[in-house]
Amino acid sequence: MRDMKQSLFEISENKQIALNTYRMKLRGEGPEAVRPGQFVNVKLQPFFLRRPISVCDVNEDELTLIYKAVGEGTKAMSKLKDGTLDLLTGLGNGYDLSRSGERPLLIGGGVGVPPLYLLAKELRKQEKHVQVILGFNKKDEIFMEKEFKDLGCKVIVTTADGSYGIKGFVSDAMKDFEYSYFYSCGPMPMLKAVDKTAKSEGEFSFEERMGCGFGACMGCSIKVKDGYKRVCKEGPVFERKEILWED
């Protein structure tokens, strides 16, 4: 919570970039402190609870969020054209960049892709050889392929139906990579498949329904090897070796 701040951000862009997927750009104070893998908690009217959304990119006073309109809250968010949003920023632990090694592999599925962008950007600044696998269900869901390539990453896209890139899942594509460490974010079945396939240590970013997003409510506790941890506070990123996978 050391990093947490509450501030008002101005919406400068809110645009559909793929099927049910939107990119929102916000301007305000404080995003410079955001680390890759952290999230913000967005207050949307008339909803009582905030919506946790991972941070895709940060540039000086601009914050980029990419989100999927799936529930009532994110659907309402997708309709916002301008105005201000009340955000809690700097939430969660974020990825540990120090463990990447020279050839990290970033594995993202669907709406789990966005936080890997800021991670890739930071790793590229350190001149790491960044390799990326982006998994989607079908072609019209794909986003950010070009952006990762523009960073100088090696990018492979998989689609479950084979309508673009390699047909199959990210875990199928992983087999062809050599990597020093991995970072992943995506839906639970994907994370489990990554765990089964991975040949190195790595980190997983988890999702859970949250009450507060900053460690107060205990709503998002998950069981790990040494007890329970809060996805919002000790997570959302967990090390491979501490995770207990449930069936």
Added chain:
Amino acid sequence: MGRLSVSLAGLELDNPIIPASGTFGYGYEFAELYDIDILGSLAFKTTTLNKRYGNPTPRIAETASGMLNAIGLQNPGVDKVIEEELPKLRNCFHKPIVANISGFSVEEYKEVARRLNGQEQIGLFEVNVSCPNVSGGGIHFGNDPALAKEVTAAVKSVSDKPVFIKLSPNVTDIVAIAKACQEGGADGLSLINTLIGMRIDLKKRAPVIANVTGGLSGPAIFPVALRMVYQVSRAVDIPVIGIGGIGSARDVIEMMLAGASAVEVGAANFADPFICKKIIEELPVVMDELGIENIRDIIGGCK
């Protein structure tokens, strides 16, 4: 005494604002956000004899103007609370705190209170006989006047501090339970805990919350809480802490007019972690507007 000061069974508070149990951890987490010494007091997360992991997830569901939770009294257990949590809180909060405790038997309630009784930080006990999310504990003791009285008397027998009983709204007659607690020797009452509810995921055709049901909190329950505080405070001679859906200085004044001597702010902390600070800053302004000199003068002032 400042114009916001109130008294709870002999315990003087600088102001009536207390973050509610289960919404503020053990306090020190919020000290990273603002100086929590501005609070009247704070109620720490319900503490039980043994460590509890709580319920499976999802534990949270949203509702219109509120939320459901079924955390299941996750806490590190009383000994760890004394060894680890209270010392951390001592560094950032220098006022007496509300020790919220629960148990799965009368003996367990008594034992938790006995172990905490020597802690100087504790200003009063708040005995949770109203958690709707655990089986065999909590609410089991708050639904029956005889059991509620027995728990009250048991905790009183080992406590040198005022004992407040936190009541459930999930009863036919909350006044009967309140009176039983008073007969058992309670020094005060806290009400209300959450209302039992549920949500169903339309696609999965299954409950949203893994525990099936959860406790409803937030602005949605404010009128229910207000009504119960009004009824109970008129039926007993002990102070009442009003809890349920409070999110503004106006809510605080309304709850105190209904009969509350102080209030606890719960789910609002999740939507806005700075809400207690904002309410404390807003109170004098709203009091000026309404011509209230001292907030204690309005307790039970609803005509």
